[in-house]
Structure formats: structure tokens, C-alpha cells
Amino acid sequence: MHEDVVAPAGLRVTILGANGPTGRLLTEQALAAKCDVVALTRRPKEFPIAHPNLVVAGGDVRDPTAVDTVVDGSDAVLSVLGTPFTKGKVEVYSEGGRNTLDAMKRFGTTRLVVVTSGAVTDRPEPTGGFLFNRVLQPYVTRVIGKTVYDDMRRLEDLVAASDVDWTVLRPSGLFELPRVTDYSLTEEHGPGRFTSRRDLAAAMLQQVSDDRFVRKVAHVITTADNPNMLSLIWREARKK
Ligand SMILES: NC(=O)c1ccc[n+]([C@@H]2O[C@H](COP(=O)([O-])OP(=O)(O)OC[C@H]3O[C@@H](n4cnc5c(N)ncnc54)[C@H](OP(=O)(O)O)[C@@H]3O)[C@@H](O)[C@H]2O)c1
Numbered sequence: 001m002h003e004d005v006v007a008p009a010g011l012r013v014t015i016l017g018a019n020g021p022t023g024r025l026l027t028e029q030a031l032a033a034k035c036d037v038v039a040l041t042r043r044p045k046e047f048p049i050a051h052p053n054l055v056v057a058g059g060d061v062r063d064p065t066a067v068d069t070v071v072d073g074s075d076a077v078l079s080v081l082g083t084p085f086t087k088g089k090v091e092v093y094s095e096g097g098r099n100t101l102d103a104m105k106r107f108g109t110t111r112l113v114v115v116t117s118g119a120v121t122d123r124p125e126p127t128g129g130f131l132f133n134r135v136l137q138p139y140v141t142r143v144i145g146k147t148v149y150d151d152m153r154r155l156e157d158l159v160a161a162s163d164v165d166w167t168v169l170r171p172s173g174l175f176e177l178p179r180v181t182d183y184s185l186t187e188e189h190g191p192g193r194f195t196s197r198r199d200l201a202a203a204m205l206q207q208v209s210d211d212r213f214v215r216k217v218a219h220v221i222t223t224a225d226n227p228n229m230l231s232l233i234w235r236e237a238r239k240k
Pocket of ligand 1: 016017018020022059080082118171
């Protein structure tokens with residue numbers, strides 16, 4: 001079981017996208033693991049966590065100065081930035097990634113963990129079946145979410161071309177569970193269409209003290225207590 005999320009105490013981690021649903025869980029887990037945490041959000045007044053080892057910084061990841069400020073002095077950057085589906089161009093993943101890599105180079109930070117999605121490839125999901133692989137997934141990735149997935153791929157390319165110790169984590173459909181489970185973390189997409197946000201956060205934090213996936217892409221899958229696919233897609237697609 002992955003119940004106890006492990007990270008070296010005293011490590012300073014910067015969390016980008018800290019105010020999103022996964023980012024908040026990651027912030028809590030990192031603080032529980034006794035890390036010093038710097039959380040970046042555009043809405044610092046709405047950030048719900050306060051802790052002596054937490055600095056909440058207001059700023060936009062597209063602003064290089066804001067990114068410099070939160071990366072300076074950190075041992076690792078954990079990025080769980082995200083944006084809702086839109087027909088417009090999406091650049092937050094790649095622009096945020098570029099600013100992060102520049103800042104890491106400037107300040108000598110070497111460890112980077114970023115989140116994209118298992119759906120960035122067109123590979124059919126092993127247990128998906130016809131409806132999921134031929135209808136739902138293509139509709140999400142090539143129609144309503146196309147600009148988001150395009151920018152996730154740009155981020156993956158940027159990170160892979162960098163000199164830092166990077167790991168790309170690709171979750172599947174995100175959902176909520178009250179505890180960290182015995183999630184699977186593998187280079188090949190394992191069977192399963194869902195990832196709990198708590199497991200994703202735990203997998204991100206685990207990378208800080210684990211070099212098995214350095215310079216690799218890994219898939220995070222939760223097999224316990226999975227939700228209903230249609231209700232999940234509907235809920236996530238309507239998120240603002
Ligand atoms: N939903 C799914 O089923 C699914 C599946 C696979 C992968 N993913 C990916 O998993 C990740 C986590 O998803 P999530 O649902 O937990 O989070 P999310 O709702 O996508 O939010 C992430 C946070 O990023 C921050 N952000 C966005 N633009 C920013 C900017 N320009 N500067 C600074 N911060 C910015 C926002 O916080 P502020 O507004 O406070 O700044 C937001 O709360 C995302 O990358 C998502 O695309 C999701």
C-alpha cells in the first residue's frame with residue numbers, strides 16, 4: 001500500500017497549480033511529509049491551506065518573474081497546472097513549462113515532475129472497449145479537449161528536450177477517493193481508466209525521493225473503487 005507518502009523531510013518543493021483539486025492534496029501531502037512548500041496560485045486569497053512550512057505566492061505561471069520567485073531556492077518543482085477544455089488556443093502547459101525550465105536552470109534546481117494525461121497518445125486503452133476507445137476518448141481528445149492535449153504534448157516535448165531530471169506523470173480520468181491506494185505506476189499504460197487525485201498527488205511526491213522514473217514518462221492508475229465512466233466524463237467536461 002502507498003498509505004504513507006514518503007519524501008525527505010526538510011526538502012523545499014515548489015508546487016505549480018497548487019490551488020487546483022490535485023494541487024491542494026499534493027500541498028497537504030508534502031506538508032505532512034515535513035517538506036517546506038512554496039505554492040503558486042493566481043488566487044492566493046482563496047488558498048485554503050495555512051501551515052508554518054508553507055509559503056503561498058500569488059502569480060501567473062506565464063509570468064517568468066513570478067516563476068523565478070517561487071523556484072529560487074527549491075529542490076524540486078512539482079507542476080500540476082491545468083485548464084478547462086476550450087476551443088481557444090491553450091498555452092499554459094507549454095508556457096509554464098518553458099518558464100519553469102528557464103527558472104530551474106537559473107537557480108540550479110534539478111528535479112521536475114509534471115502532469116499531462118494518459119490521453120495524450122492515441123493508444124487504445126486495454127480495458128476500454130469499443131465505446132470508450134472509438135467514441136468517448138476520440139471525442140474528448142480530438143474535439144472538446146483538442147487544444148488542451150496539443151499543449152500537453154508541447155510540454156512533454158519541451159521537458160524531454162531539457163537537461164533537468166524530469167518525470168512526466170500521465171494520469172487517466174481523475175476522481176476523488178478519501179485515501180491513497182495501492183496505485184500502479186508504470187512506463188506502459190496499465191489496465192485502467194481512472195486515477196484518484198490523491199494517488200496522483202502521492203505519485204508526484206514520491207518522485208522527489210525516487211529516481212526510477214527520472215527522464216521517463218509514467219502512467220498512474222487507480223484500480224480501487226473506480227467511478228462510473230459516463231458521469232465522470234460529463235462532470236469533468238463541464239468544469240469551468
Ligand atoms: N480531469 C481529468 O480527468 C484529467 C485527466 C487526466 C489529466 N488531467 C490533468 O491533471 C492535472 C490536474 O487536474 P486537476 O483537476 O487537479 O486541476 P485543474 O482543475 O486542472 O487545476 C489546476 C490549477 O492550475 C492553476 N492554473 C491554471 N492556469 C494557471 C496559470 N496561468 N498560472 C498559475 N496557475 C494556473 C489553477 O489555479 P489558480 O486558478 O488558483 O491559479 C488551477 O486550479 C491537470 O493538468 C489536468 O489537465 C486531468
